[in-house]
Amino acid sequence: MTMISEPDVPAIELGHRETVPGKPSRARMIGVIAVGAVLVTAVNVTAAVYLYRGVDDLRTMEARLGELGQFEQRIGARIDTVNNGFQSRFEALDRQLQANFGQINGNVARLEQGQPVAASEPALGAPEPAITDNTTVADASAADQGANAGDGQPSFKRKVAPPGPNPSYQRIQQPDGKVYYKKIN
Template structure:
């Protein structure tokens, strides 16, 4: 068996002096970690600075977009007001035209006789003085002379010509008249 030498302790320490101590190793690891954290922080700062720069640029563009939106809205309001005034003008013109048509229909309804030669119940009878000439009845005017401008000759009322009855429908169709007066034709198969 080999012998163990418990000899001198001084000889062992110089052999151990060549190896690094645990404290130095820990210091190197802590310094490397701090360097790594510093590098990560620097990279994060650079990306944060770039992000803030991009955010400022986007905010500036959004402000321009807001101004652009206000200009568009103002122009749309102008166009809308123009169209609205045109529609109001057309509406008033249409209402005026409808009123004129209604008045014309009312006058025609009053003056137009029915097919039998009799006037409609609401129609006014033309007076004899209005339809006579000055030469026929100068005394009917109550002493006014023919040269005075107060006398106007009115034309004789027109007589409505009775229209012919509608042609008989084809034998291929059946005529259906509803109680409200509407007439429909249905094809017979």
């Protein structure tokens, strides 16, 4: 390799450099890169901590949701038990009403034939309170006191309704299990 040298040009010293205005120095560039790396590392560490906490909270919620499923099954079983109890009570009441309707229809049929209805037949349902027209509780209690004179037991006289047309009822059971009664004249 050949070197061309000009004697008039001063020699360049390699150890000493002048900085150009507007161009950062090498030390400053390394410092900026180091600060940027520290900031990125701090953001990554913070994100990792929050991610770990979020995952931990998610695991806790999944465990609680698993318990909620078991709780739901227990509540469902109890509701089914209560529903079965109510259904059996409604069925018993339905049978009792059917029996009462049958007894009433039988009594009405006997009355229509002119036969007296036996007063000694036991009532299947609970006794109903007496119905009186244009009386108050005070009037009824005064009448009871006069009639029982020291007995202490109220006596109710039942007003008998005049026989009317024989209404009959049709039992309608829907596919979902609901039972309705429709009055047929």
